Amino acid sequence: MDQQKRKDLNLRLGNLILAIFLATVPTAITYGTLSIHGLNICRDLSNKVSSPNKIKAICDDTAWKTTKSYIILIGFFITLPTWMWFYLSMKNKESNKE
DSSP, X not given: OOXXXXXXXXXXXXXXXXXXXXXXXXXXXXXXXXXXXXHHHHHHHHTTSSSHXXXXXXXXXXXXXXXXXXXXXXXXXXXXXXXXXXXXXHHHHHHHHO
């Protein structure tokens, strides 16, 4: 592997690690927001039915499971643009130095 390809690979991997690290906070915020939204829907639904406790318990469980199933997708769509932005910025700095 020639030197330029190795340098580019290191740049990509380093920026990916940095993007994953920095994307954890927005991912957690999005996850929390979706969880609260799901629980609010369940609370409103339980206020409109005759047996609210049973429905609220089932609905809360389903809302949490649904939100958990999207955590990877949420993280991916937050991390990918962050990584591309870091990578392209660093690549432009590298090319401007030369």
